[in-house]
Amino acid sequence: MSQSIKINDKNYPIDVDGDMPLLWFLRDRLELTGTKFGCGMGMCGACTVHLDGQAVRSCVMPVSALVGKTITTIEGLSETGDHPLQKAWLANKVPQCGYCQAGQIMNAASFLATNKTPSSDDIDSAMQGNICRCGTYQRIKQAVSDAADEMYKEA
């Protein structure tokens, strides 16, 4: 039995060179294209996915290091596409070209899992690794803040 990675609740055998970054395993092998290629050096955040719930840059993450790990991509963030961040992104009409937004949302989801009351500075420092060349930052900040309110509003 070959080694495998669990991606969005499904197990996939690693049938590629172990040095292949997860990004390209997702995109070219599994054809899960929601995760984007932006820089190839972990500097732009377009390729952000969750590794055991933590945001990581899949372009610099060799698949051999992920045996038995659990990966979540934008396609698996929410079965119905209604994660509070996705809803907040739509309510704030965030995306322009949208290419970086899967990475932005995945990064924000990991961040909000540990910070329930993010300040403006918290959002800045958590989201600084994700570039948006269209310039949607003002709306991203608002959407992250709105999603935090939605996720952690008092019961």
Place this chain on the structure above:
Amino acid sequence: MTTSNHNSFGTPEPAQQNTVTNQSRRKFLKQTGLVTGGLVLGISLPQTTIAGFKMGEDSTFNPNAFIHIADNGDTLIYCGRCEMGQGISTALPAAVADELEADWTRVSIKQGEGNEAKYGPQATGGSASIRVMYIPMREAGAAAKVMLVAAAAKVWGISAQECMAENHYVINKNNQQKLSYGDLASLAANQPVPESVILKEKKDFKYIGKDIARHNQGDIVVGKLTYGVDTKMPGLKYAAMTHCPVLGGKLKSVDKTAAMQVKGVLDVIEIPRFEVPFGTLGGVAVVADNTWTAQQALKKLKIEWDLGANQSYDTKAYKAQLVKNVESPAQLVAERGDITKAFAEAEHVIKATYTGGHLSHAPMEPNASVVWVQNDSCEVWAATQSPGDIQKVLAQYLEREPKDIHVNVTMAGGAFGRKFKCDYVHEAAVLSKAVNAPVQLTWSREEDMRTGYYHSINAQHIEAAMDKNGNVTGWLHRAAFPAIASLFDPSLDRAPASNLGDVDNHPFFIANYRSETGEAKAHTRIGWYRAVYAIFYGFAFGSAADELAHKTKKDTVSLLNSIYDNNKNSAQAEQVTRSKGALAMAAEKSNWANREQLPSNQGLGIAVHFSFNSYVAMAVRVEVNGDDIKVLEVDAIVDCGQVLNLDSATAQMEGAIVMGMSLSLRTEVVFREGAVVNSNFHNYPVLRINEMPQVNVHFVENDFKPTGLGEPGLGPFAPALANAVFAASGKRYRDLPFKPMSM
């Protein structure tokens, strides 16, 4: 990329009911002599005129099937212009839907394939989509509505005047009976296309000018929207490529041995330069069974280049030379009045030289496409701003007809002018032909950075004269920059006179005036970059006005107003009024009058610029501590006439400010020994979220026709920022970017 709409206004209609009284839908259709199924209204507009839009005006325009209404009422609207995040594929279909009186929740939007005969001009640049297509798209919707109304009138045996269209129904005004657009679709198809149509009045607009969510955002947030880089198909091969680092260089030799031994590599292919505009620069590519393998194998190639004539290009030395070229007499472009007399009689004179570096578009999606060349067909899937240019270039390369190149236009993950040029698509075609399979070529970020079509490096020298009454009476404007025209004529040694048209016809229109173009031969490919020359023209005009105001102890807003008031060119009366209007609103929104009350390390700067037929004024507030510049707040005032989609128009302005901050503060492409030094985002540091200021966008309400908005936000930003920094610190930045990285 058919997607459904997220309607952001009003409540959706309840599920469609058959509204023909006492009749089943089936009966209705039978009674009217129609069979069921697959009934489509295809509006074919005649090729002559619809309400005054003539073929050959602006470009060849042959309106055709923008609208499809199915017999269940589902309505598909095509967008012929390319979508790269600017929102055009929502704004134009919404204009169609408004005139069509369509229910927006019933509308899907599809990107048209490359076909200018069918969709009109598709080259998407120059902030022109709305300017060019606003009326034709509305006419297409209005014509369809007229035909639906005529069909209903015929059913009821009444006149069209006794009917009205509303929200996907035609209503009989006599008895309030309704027929749905779905039920009318096939009947409408048999109605004559009207020769002219009456368009709606502004007060009746339902979608135009409203805040509408862009139609593809739902797919974006779940990762479903596909871009040029995302095309998949059976048998697809993947490629990576490297180019000669110096323009005009050639491949001397390549040792492919090590690369060919990498598992998964199919071939290593040399691509010669194809000397047509937007053809490949030439280089070496690896084709493999996945992109990563191709990228790894590419690194194992041992390549020797013959670097050619541009191998000593050095931007630091070149910029210094441009400065010399504009600080001494250059070639005359335009002259009016008596500039010598104006300067001789001046009370005050300022002289200043402004410069700027090359820029790379750096869209988040690098250049990527799939091309499949077969003996009898050629199909392309590309993120592009100009499918027509892909057709032209591939037709030349394959020696086929442009119409035989089928271009599927995908969403572009940003473009900013880069994806107007299809060198990367041409390369994929070469590779597909070589390996006889569909090939996806994805450029690395490094290739994107190093093989660009760069924004012009530039220098401008301005001398301004003010008389003893405080009037600006003389203006000398000398510019030197390698021009885009050099792509088409490499022998050009300076920007052609026409490139200074926006300077000569600037709304300042100072009475005694002279413009000159200085020597500036291109040593790399120069291309359209969002806002193009407005970036540096805006910087020079806006900075020089502020410098003159400070020197003469005037308020910059008052000085600008006095310059505009002195514009005696009656042909520019509208430009003057609208420039002043935007400026006044910027002063008001930013509390300009009370700027002295800001903390001592803060400053407010203001500028206004007219470009792409739109007027944008900006007021920028900064805090400066030592060398550290923090942009706190920007008020952007936009006069683009009628706004189509308030939301995407606002987003364009927010985006222009972010791009303006990148290019004002830090980004610059540096050449040394003929090649680009930058390689990725660590040494091309575009703005990140932690530097995002508060941005407030305000639109001037008026009844002017709509004008461009993708680009006009860039012109006023850099000067407003420079002026703000000066106000805060007394330090004047005249070179873009203000704080370049040391490379």
